[in-house]
Amino acid sequence: MTELRKRGGGGDPDSTENISDKETDGDDRLGLCAEGEGEGEGEGEGDFKGDTPDPVPPGDNTPQCLNKALEGLSSRWKNWWIRGILSLTMISGFFLIIYLGPIMLIFVVMSVQIKCFQEIIDIGYRVYHSYELPWFRTLSWYFLVCVNYFFYGETVADYFGALVQREEPLQFLVRYHRFISFALYLSGFCMFVLSLVKKHYRLQFYMFAWTHVTLLIVVTQSHLVIQNLFEGMIWFIVPISIVICNDIMAYIFGFFFGRTPLIKLSPKKTWEGFIGGFFSTVFFGFIGAYLLSQYQYFVCPVEYSSESSRFTSLECEPSELFVMQEYTLPAMVQNIVRWRTVNLYPFQIHSVFLSSFASLIAPFGGFFASGFKRAFKIKDFANTIPGHGGIMDRFDCQYLMATFTHVYIASFIRGPNPTKVLQQLLVLQPAQQLSIFNTLRSHLRKRGMLPPAAMEAQ
Amino acid sequence: MTELRHRGPTENELQHQQSEDKGSDTEGRVDGSSDNETKADTGVPEVPIPPDDTPEVLNKALSGLSSRWRNWWVRGILTLAMISFFFFIIYLGPIVLMMIVMCVQIKCFQEIIHIGYSVYHSYHLPWFRSLSWYFLLCVNYFFYGETVTDYFFTLVQREMPLRILSKYHRFISFALYLTGFCMFVLSLVKKHYRLQFYMFGWTHVTLLIVVTQSHLIIHNLFEGMIWFIVPISCVICNDIMAYMFGFFFGRTPLIKLSPKKTWEGFIGGFFATVVFGILLSYVMAGYSYFVCPVEFNNDSNRFEVDCEPSELFQLQDYTLPAVLASFTGWSTVRLYPFQIHTIALSTFASVMGPFGGFFASGFKRAFKIKDFADTIPGHGGIMDRFDCQYLMATFVNVYIASFIRGPNPSKVIQQLLALRLDQQLNIFNSLKTHLTERGLLPAGEEVA
Numbered sequence: 001m002t003e004l005r006k007r008g009g010g011g012d013p014d015s016t017e018n019i020s021d022k023e024t025d026g027d028d029r030l031g032l033c034a035e036g037e038g039e040g041e042g043e044g045e046g047d048f049k050g051d052t053p054d055p056v057p058p059g060d061n062t063p064q065c066l067n068k069a070l071e072g073l074s075s076r077w078k079n080w081w082i083r084g085i086l087s088l089t090m091i092s093g094f095f096l097i098i099y100l101g102p103i104m105l106i107f108v109v110m111s112v113q114i115k116c117f118q119e120i121i122d123i124g125y126r127v128y129h130s131y132e133l134p135w136f137r138t139l140s141w142y143f144l145v146c147v148n149y150f151f152y153g154e155t156v157a158d159y160f161g162a163l164v165q166r167e168e169p170l171q172f173l174v175r176y177h178r179f180i181s182f183a184l185y186l187s188g189f190c191m192f193v194l195s196l197v198k199k200h201y202r203l204q205f206y207m208f209a210w211t212h213v214t215l216l217i218v219v220t221q222s223h224l225v226i227q228n229l230f231e232g233m234i235w236f237i238v239p240i241s242i243v244i245c246n247d248i249m250a251y252i253f254g255f256f257f258g259r260t261p262l263i264k265l266s267p268k269k270t271w272e273g274f275i276g277g278f279f280s281t282v283f284f285g286f287i288g289a290y291l292l293s294q295y296q297y298f299v300c301p302v303e304y305s306s307e308s309s310r311f312t313s314l315e316c317e318p319s320e321l322f323v324m325q326e327y328t329l330p331a332m333v334q335n336i337v338r339w340r341t342v343n344l345y346p347f348q349i350h351s352v353f354l355s356s357f358a359s360l361i362a363p364f365g366g367f368f369a370s371g372f373k374r375a376f377k378i379k380d381f382a383n384t385i386p387g388h389g390g391i392m393d394r395f396d397c398q399y400l401m402a403t404f405t406h407v408y409i410a411s412f413i414r415g416p417n418p419t420k421v422l423q424q425l426l427v428l429q430p431a432q433q434l435s436i437f438n439t440l441r442s443h444l445r446k447r448g449m450l451p452p453a454a455m456e457a458q
Numbered sequence: 459m460t461e462l463r464h465r466g467p468t469e470n471e472l473q474h475q476q477s478e479d480k481g482s483d484t485e486g487r488v489d490g491s492s493d494n495e496t497k498a499d500t501g502v503p504e505v506p507i508p509p510d511d512t513p514e515v516l517n518k519a520l521s522g523l524s525s526r527w528r529n530w531w532v533r534g535i536l537t538l539a540m541i542s543f544f545f546f547i548i549y550l551g552p553i554v555l556m557m558i559v560m561c562v563q564i565k566c567f568q569e570i571i572h573i574g575y576s577v578y579h580s581y582h583l584p585w586f587r588s589l590s591w592y593f594l595l596c597v598n599y600f601f602y603g604e605t606v607t608d609y610f611f612t613l614v615q616r617e618m619p620l621r622i623l624s625k626y627h628r629f630i631s632f633a634l635y636l637t638g639f640c641m642f643v644l645s646l647v648k649k650h651y652r653l654q655f656y657m658f659g660w661t662h663v664t665l666l667i668v669v670t671q672s673h674l675i676i677h678n679l680f681e682g683m684i685w686f687i688v689p690i691s692c693v694i695c696n697d698i699m700a701y702m703f704g705f706f707f708g709r710t711p712l713i714k715l716s717p718k719k720t721w722e723g724f725i726g727g728f729f730a731t732v733v734f735g736i737l738l739s740y741v742m743a744g745y746s747y748f749v750c751p752v753e754f755n756n757d758s759n760r761f762e763v764d765c766e767p768s769e770l771f772q773l774q775d776y777t778l779p780a781v782l783a784s785f786t787g788w789s790t791v792r793l794y795p796f797q798i799h800t801i802a803l804s805t806f807a808s809v810m811g812p813f814g815g816f817f818a819s820g821f822k823r824a825f826k827i828k829d830f831a832d833t834i835p836g837h838g839g840i841m842d843r844f845d846c847q848y849l850m851a852t853f854v855n856v857y858i859a860s861f862i863r864g865p866n867p868s869k870v871i872q873q874l875l876a877l878r879l880d881q882q883l884n885i886f887n888s889l890k891t892h893l894t895e896r897g898l899l900p901a902g903e904e905v906a
Binding site: 190194198201209213368371372375376408439440443 | 654
């Protein structure tokens, strides 16, 4: 076996058995998606893992001031306090950047994306000991830049339409955007092929695939988050808040009432926490949606206003989703509550669906991340946030949620963006434009939006 | 080491690999040294070689020849067979082409997943085969749904169940994918986490490469069969020409990864492909069968290729630059504009297409396999034949989207009709203003 150990990451990873008790690690907090430190023994450091030596755990990162303040307490309470303080800090930070506005939010999303990407790629490097491949760091970051360029270009073309039409170089970039993105990607691809080194083919292919899967997960979904944001900040805030709320509620319910384990993968999650979290999340989502729907700041789509040259979501006419409507309660509920009708925002009904997804399905994102950490014998993705692990640990449940929100909006809430449709129209051939014009006119006439033809059409 | 030996019964055979690499298409027969790293990392389990698959009839017919010539003949016969088959299915029409593309995609996917199984010895994970095929189905459903919604728009609007499927298409696809994702999470087994994650990643990368690009091919096909035929033919021609030039003139090695490719083959292949592309597109651009976009005719309920050729496919006069004019004695030349685009396509096929082949060679070296599979005798698997095509398909699609056509008008109508009525009215007015400015509408139309 010794020569396998010397060879490092390229060998057959599963030729040795994984010792079973290492898998039942104590890292899972009740109901929380991320793995914390705490009572659980570190699982990675066994010495019979064969040829895939485990990544070295990052050092403890807790700031000195916190350490001093809490040095009196026992280890368990100290962890509690650190986690609690950091949670409050993160939530306050969240509120602050919401206050600062959409542009700030976009920057924060971008930074989170870059950090998550870096964390996952770092794990890949450690697993495969590919630090010595000099090209690979550069190539991974290059691919990140390419994919981001592609996605941001598409977004910019959509939302900054007016600005783009003004500037000539931007127009050129937008028109040939796909071609330019593809050319950039191809250069990276060719550089990868040229960088293949004789004894490291397998490693390099693994890192290539690792980079691409990470890009697929992290980058595409951060862009879905940004597109949700452009729909209206409420579509950004509510999903993220309910995932956080579900985490916290499931933890609390599990702590007080938890008895039946939920899934072997995360032994500290319990059915009581799961169900309690579900109901409380739906409840809080409902209330939160009610509170936020009243403010235009949250409800209006983020528009780029040419006069002030910045993004605002301050003036618009709220769509009918955010206008209070009366709903007749079904007979059963009427008997209980003795109201006949209730005033609700339609958005609150949608929030029930979002909350259900966040409680029922989003935890699978957390299980996936737990399985991933078990598979690669790491405790946390990184050690950026003291007491909580890396950024990825905090955001693993959010990813499915972001995609779901985006698909939900696209399917049930809005149709295509009218500006985009108009843009596409103006690019067509004149003959095609004319035929579309006629089709549209007859359609509008049928619907009564246009007066019937008094004059003969062209 | 012994436990590794048990797993790979044919390890010994692999260590005596032949120096000719049958998997890559354009190997010249120059006797270069192959870079065997058979001795280098024996820690890697070998993939067992699939048994020889040559049909009996061929074997008997060629039994008299020596091994080297026999290989030549087998490859040659199969090449001709594949090219004839290609012509045959072109004759059969676009629907058959689509189905063939679909079959090729499924076979490529199966070959690559199979390699993953062999590498990771994950045969005993019972769920994983089902999950990989399930994900293939989901992604295909998503892409085909988008295509069908675009091109079959009127048909879809007529049938009620299709309308619902089409309106909520993204949601349904996402729900299907999520089900697969949850099943994956639930199927994680204690001792096999890493294996399972590897196979999950492997499946997704394969889907990304194989499925998305087969759909780009189908999009190209719908633009007009010429956009399907010419790129594929250019890549095939480049393969064959580079091989020939390398065989006769090859001297300087091109890249360490494929030691049999030579600069002479590369450059000769480039020029030959450009010439071939120009000639082929000249021949094909004359027929509306190839040139017209594939449309679905609602009345006859089938696909048709019948249209007025766009200006790309109409002969135009080009003035030759002075140097060429004095050289050839012509002052103008009649060309299809499409032929100029073909030069760009051929250039890409000759210069970038081989990188797809190098990538596949590197992949095979990395995982110590000779061919992706043994489906085609003498040539290896389907993936071996198509490795250069993948980059080409994406390039053609991006090229068309950037330089040739704008958005698809039926798709734009679809999006228009999905908007709210007041938004439609706004767009109607903007469009009217625009068209009136351009002079396409008489001024004084009724105002909404």
